[in-house]
Amino acid sequence: MELIIASVLFIALMACWFILPGHSEVVGHTPAVEPMGTTSLTPTV
Amino acid sequence: MINGADTAWILVSSALVMLMTPALGFFYGGLVRQKNALSTIMHSFFMLGLVSIVWALVGYSLAFSPTIDGVIGGLSWVGLTGVGLEPNADYAPTIPHQAFMIYQMMFAVITPALISGAFAERKRFKAFVIFSLLWLMLVYVPVAHWVWGVGGWIRVLGALDFAGGTVVHITSGVSALVCALVLGKRVGYGSEPMEPHNATLSILGTGMLWFGWFGFNAGSALGINALAVSAFVNTHLAAAMAAITWMTASWVRHRRPSVLGASAGAVAGLVGITPASGFVTPLAAIIIGFMAGAGCFVVVEMLVRGRVDDALDVFGVHGVGGIIGALATGIFATKTINPAGANGLLYGNPDQLLIQLVAVAVVGVYAAVVTWGLLMLINMTVGIRVSPEEEARGLDASQHGEAAYQI
Numbered sequence: 001m002e003l004i005i006a007s008v009l010f011i012a013l014m015a016c017w018f019i020l021p022g023h024s025e026v027v028g029h030t031p032a033v034e035p036m037g038t039t040s041l042t043p044t045v
Numbered sequence: 046m047i048n049g050a051d052t053a054w055i056l057v058s059s060a061l062v063m064l065m066t067p068a069l070g071f072f073y074g075g076l077v078r079q080k081n082a083l084s085t086i087m088h089s090f091f092m093l094g095l096v097s098i099v100w101a102l103v104g105y106s107l108a109f110s111p112t113i114d115g116v117i118g119g120l121s122w123v124g125l126t127g128v129g130l131e132p133n134a135d136y137a138p139t140i141p142h143q144a145f146m147i148y149q150m151m152f153a154v155i156t157p158a159l160i161s162g163a164f165a166e167r168k169r170f171k172a173f174v175i176f177s178l179l180w181l182m183l184v185y186v187p188v189a190h191w192v193w194g195v196g197g198w199i200r201v202l203g204a205l206d207f208a209g210g211t212v213v214h215i216t217s218g219v220s221a222l223v224c225a226l227v228l229g230k231r232v233g234y235g236s237e238p239m240e241p242h243n244a245t246l247s248i249l250g251t252g253m254l255w256f257g258w259f260g261f262n263a264g265s266a267l268g269i270n271a272l273a274v275s276a277f278v279n280t281h282l283a284a285a286m287a288a289i290t291w292m293t294a295s296w297v298r299h300r301r302p303s304v305l306g307a308s309a310g311a312v313a314g315l316v317g318i319t320p321a322s323g324f325v326t327p328l329a330a331i332i333i334g335f336m337a338g339a340g341c342f343v344v345v346e347m348l349v350r351g352r353v354d355d356a357l358d359v360f361g362v363h364g365v366g367g368i369i370g371a372l373a374t375g376i377f378a379t380k381t382i383n384p385a386g387a388n389g390l391l392y393g394n395p396d397q398l399l400i401q402l403v404a405v406a407v408v409g410v411y412a413a414v415v416t417w418g419l420l421m422l423i424n425m426t427v428g429i430r431v432s433p434e435e436e437a438r439g440l441d442a443s444q445h446g447e448a449a450y451q452i
Contacts, residue, residue, distance in 0.1 A: 001391070002328035002377075009335045010286075016293045023301040 047132060048139035054269040055137070055144045061260025062151035066093055066158055068257055072250030072312070073162050074449075076305075076357050079242040080439025081166045082449035088161035088173060095174065096154040096181055101125055104153060104181060105146050108189040109136065112196035117187055135195045137267040148264060149189075156185050156213045162357030163221035164228050167436055170444040172429045176419055180220065184415050188216050188408055204404035205378055205386055205397070207276065208265040210320025210370040211408050218364020219409045220416040221355060227420045228429065230354040232436050244305055251308040255284055258315045262322040275382055276322040279330035280315065283322075286334030287314020287341075294342040306342075309362060313341035316366030321374040324386045329377035336373060337366045368405055375401035 070089030074082045106122035133142040157177040191199040192212050262280040266273035291310025295303040317337025345361035375398035378389035388394040423429050435443035
């Protein structure tokens with residue numbers, strides 16, 4: 001009984017991961033994670 | 046007779062549970078705004094000092110010394126009088142009594158700290174100290190005696206709580222909800238962004254909590270034995286299942302697989318399995334992890350929609366997770382795992398679920414009523430909430446005169 005319930009729940013979760021769209025697919029683009037030109041490795045002038 | 050391996054395991058477990066309190070500080074600290082990071086961490090860190098001393102002076106005696114009518118312990122162990130290096134046969138016959146005492150101390154330390162997430166970013170430090178001290182003595186200590194003390198009335202009733210689902214998480218979670226309602230919303234709640242200032246710090250805190258939780262649950266076997274292994278395995282599986290459940294729920298609801306959601310889910314799973322960890326099979330632990338991850342997610346969403354400013358979801362995660370875990374224990378418990386326990390509903394004993402329900406209801410109502418009374422009392426005396434100006438400056442500056450970051 002417990003094996004069946006646990007297996008069904010896990011398979012259902014995995015099914016969601018295959019079906020659900022990624023975040024960038026939802027918003028239409030991949031948002032920048034940090035502003036360009038502000039890190040110490042990127043000259044700003 | 047003292048067993049060296051058992052003693053070593055309980056000392057290591059005590060250290061693991063001790064680590065959970067600063068870990069909680071990191072978990073909470075990363076979730077608040079930068080101006081409140083240090084004060085939020087302090088709400089956990091300070092408990093290591095305050096509660097440890099109170100526990101040694103009087104708390105342990107009232108919680109665990111011989112009972113007075115099943116309601117409270119006596120004063121025979123005040124100041125650790127009689128709590129020596131010989132085992133106490135009633136609680137842990139193979140380790141020194143002081144090892145059991147300090148292991149229980151770490152539980153007492155983290156429980157008031159859990160509540161602090163509900164009133165983060167707006168409670169006066171002075172009020173926090175007084176509240177935590179009184180709450181420890183009037184809520185935690187009596188409930189610990191009822192559930193775990195020899196002769197405690199809930200223990201006599203037959204309720205199962207292996208590692209503190211009722212004693213730690215329901216008391217703190219329900220009290221957190223009362224705190225959130227009494228203190229009210231933070232200034233700007235719902236109208237301005239209150240994003241976590243450091244998500245990575247929170248994830249670090251979650252990882253440390255997960256690590257420490259092995260001591261919390263497996264250590265509750267009070268020896269290094271098969272029961273400890275069972276609790277260890279169950280703890281990990283429930284946390285894992287709850288993490289992926291919450292993340293998936295977040296993905297469905299908000300269209301993104303939230304990292305902080307997976308983190309909150311892991312904590313929900315750890316909470317959910319806490320009362321059951323020494324009574325259920327690994328497969329039941331996976332199911333309980335799912336129940337905790339999904340159930341806590343739904344309640345947190347409802348609280349946000351209802352505009353209840355439980356700032357760091359203490360009720361949603363600890364209160365609800367604790368209730369789910371306590372009831373699930375009444376469903377999935379089996380004496381094949383722990384002969385000293387009881388069978389649950391699935392193993393032919395529906396009465397166990399009823400007993401668990403009674404324990405949850407009584408402890409929840411008691412914690413809520415006493416917490417409300419304490420908050421009213423403190424508000425009438427020293428005042429419970431910082432001024433709007435202090436709240437705007439942030440608690441790090443207004444309460445402690447320090448800053449979390451100098452960058």
